[in-house]
Amino acid sequence: MTTTADGDDCAVPEDDLMQVGYAWDEGEGLAAEARDRATAFLEKARAVWGVTVSERAEELTRLVVSELFTNARRHAPGPVLLQLRIGTGTVDVVVWDSEPTVPAAHAADPDRIGQHGLEIVKAVTRDLRIRREPVGKRITARVDLL
Template sequence: MRAGYALDGDDGCIADARHHALGFLDRACTDHRLPVSERARDLTQLVVSELVTNALKYAPGPVLMELRINALAVDVVVWDSDPIVPAARAADPGRIGQHGLEIVKAVTEDLFTEREPVGKRITARIALSDTRGSRTARC
């Protein structure tokens, strides 16, 4: 299952992206009976927020988000027009802000960036199951 969304950068765009992600996970659960843990839902919203925020902040033009899911994981894919590949900065407890990529790396199973003919595509993979066992799946 997959779905794509064009994000225009208007006020509320990041909230809309999170809303699309939750709706996508709900459809995966109800239509395809894929068990999605509460942790996976929370982390998906967080990753969507961070990746879309970065794309809107640093790249001119539109942002595209694609969500893909299989029995084990959901992929959050964000494309923007800036060809510069982001890098997580070294840990600095005194730094205010610019921790988004560090956070995404910490909560995802995999994170990779692909340069495109125009811009780049960042993919973050989030496990559907709660390996910590603290929260149960919604389906």
């Protein structure tokens, strides 16, 4: 699996899956940067590789990146890794953090303030998988490109 650390270029591994990876340690405004990186990745997929990406898919991808990245920054110490992968008709948003606790979506409650991020991600994605890793966890959300 080939990814770039600086995000200036996208990699196309042997299985024709376009992907890119980013890592952040600390800082302010990082969720906005993560969203911008996702947008740039999808724009490059359109322009360079001719991948069809609807406006809706771009907006949903930005939303998913924002929710997952913000939760990782809020609830896990240390670095956050973001990987974006394009497969046949989908984009995977993969976020890794060092917190081993697996998040759970809450039951719908219109009076609850906050803690709706995972509910939102589940509602707008085709698939959501959460996997514990030897250190931390990896969350993968799959968004349809059309």
